[in-house]
Amino acid sequence: MTQSKDPISGDADRLVLRRPDDWHVHLRDGAMLEAVANYTARQFARAIIMPNLAPPVTTAEAAEAYRARIMAAADEAYDFTPLMTCYLTDTLDAGEVERGFEAGVFTACKLYPANATTNSSHGVTDIANIYPVLEAMQRMGMPLLVHGEVTDKDIDIFDREAVFIERVLTKVVRDFPDLKIVFEHVTTDEAVAFVMASGANIAATITPHHLRINRNAIFEGGLRPHHYCLPVAKREKHRLALRRAATSGSPKFFLGTDTAPHAEAAKESACGCAGIFNAPFALESYAATFEEEGALDKLEAFASEHGPRFYGLPLNSAKVTLKKEEVVVPDHLGPADARLTPFLAGQTLGWKFFGGEA
Numbered sequence: 001m002t003q004s005k006d007p008i009s010g011d012a013d014r015l016v017l018r019r020p021d022d023w024h025v026h027l028r029d030g031a032m033l034e035a036v037a038n039y040t041a042r043q044f045a046r047a048i049i050m051p052n053l054a055p056p057v058t059t060a061e062a063a064e065a066y067r068a069r070i071m072a073a074a075d076e077a078y079d080f081t082p083l084m085t086c087y088l089t090d091t092l093d094a095g096e097v098e099r100g101f102e103a104g105v106f107t108a109c110k111l112y113p114a115n116a117t118t119n120s121s122h123g124v125t126d127i128a129n130i131y132p133v134l135e136a137m138q139r140m141g142m143p144l145l146v147h148g149e150v151t152d153k154d155i156d157i158f159d160r161e162a163v164f165i166e167r168v169l170t171k172v173v174r175d176f177p178d179l180k181i182v183f184e185h186v187t188t189d190e191a192v193a194f195v196m197a198s199g200a201n202i203a204a205t206i207t208p209h210h211l212r213i214n215r216n217a218i219f220e221g222g223l224r225p226h227h228y229c230l231p232v233a234k235r236e237k238h239r240l241a242l243r244r245a246a247t248s249g250s251p252k253f254f255l256g257t258d259t260a261p262h263a264e265a266a267k268e269s270a271c272g273c274a275g276i277f278n279a280p281f282a283l284e285s286y287a288a289t290f291e292e293e294g295a296l297d298k299l300e301a302f303a304s305e306h307g308p309r310f311y312g313l314p315l316n317s318a319k320v321t322l323k324k325e326e327v328v329v330p331d332h333l334g335p336a337d338a339r340l341t342p343f344l345a346g347q348t349l350g351w352k353f354f355g356g357e358a
């Protein structure tokens with residue numbers, strides 16, 4: 001990363017970074033896909049596309065068709081590459097996963113515990129049901145991406161990630177010691193500690209929002225549906241653990257926004273959907289966090305290097321620029337009939353994104 005100095009003031013006024021990738025994205029389908037695809041494509045060269053459509057993406061054929069719809073929705077000028085994933089179910093055939101991976105259609109498989117989050121009713125009810133698939137994935141070096149929460153009604157919602165580590169993840173790691181696993185959108189100090197203590201084949205993504213808000217933000221002066229996502233934001237001590245992990249320089253932690261758009265009407269409801277739409281100012285939000293932590297020198301590795309190295313993919317050679325300029329996040333984005341509230345709506349951020357070298 002080069003941080004150029006303004007020759008007159010001597011201020012560091014811009015950051016030039018290797019173009020980043022987003023290792024956890026929900027682009028949806030149909031009109032929503034059309035509305036959101038370019039927010040991701042503009043900032044990121046590649047993105048791991050989550051398969052939780054209705055119905056979920058469980059075949060290579062469905063993934064290829066979805067990839068084509070994404071390519072059609074994204075502006076060609078952004079040169080964006082979607083990396084497709086397969087949604088694991090109790091009955092998924094290991095052969096389908098193998099063929100899809102060998103053919104270069106599937107980059108990874110996603111484990112949703114049944115009913116853990118948005119569109120996960122077809123998820124896995126017992127991890128034992130997917131052991132044949134995990135066996136094949138371990139053999140092929142195909143990453144398993146995990147929504148790490150138990151769903152038992154008797155477990156407090158704020159404990160679901162920590163209990164998942166004890167009850168499920170520890171077992172999977174023991175039984176498949178060489179399986180590459182990405183613990184997605186980690187939210188607790190327990191998850192950070194687990195990843196740190198595990199081998200090089202275990203990594204985690206960290207979202208922009210879990211680095212900026214704790215659970216108070218969901219209840220600040222009233223119920224704040226746009227701060228509701230899963231896993232739900234935790235106590236301040238957990239947020240601080242995430243900030244330390246993201247800015248530590250450890251190759252085990254990398255950028256994954258978990259941008260998860262839902263129309264405003266679906267969020268501002270008696271039973272509002274889980275998900276934060278953060279794609280429009282994702283890199284600006286991470287930059288604010290890294291700057292606050294005095295770690296702007298670690299941003300490029302987190303955003304653009306640790307992810308591809310873990311996945312075994314080449315680093316991007318294109319560059320993007322962040323300029324030290326104020327940018328106000330709009331209150332609403334998207335078409336009039338499907339408005340979206342972006343993360344940090346109404347707030348001012350100190351770095352502005354430019355594609356290419358500005």
Ligand SMILES: NC(=O)N[C@@H](CC(=O)O)C(=O)O
Nearest residue numbers: 026117118229230260274275
């Ligand atoms: N993160 C969320 O709150 N929601 C995601 C699903 C997920 O990543 O768990 C969604 O698809 O809406």
Ligand SMILES: [Zn+2]
Nearest residue numbers: 117147230231
């Ligand atoms: Zn999830």
Ligand SMILES: [Zn+2]
Nearest residue numbers: 026050258260
């Ligand atoms: Zn997600």
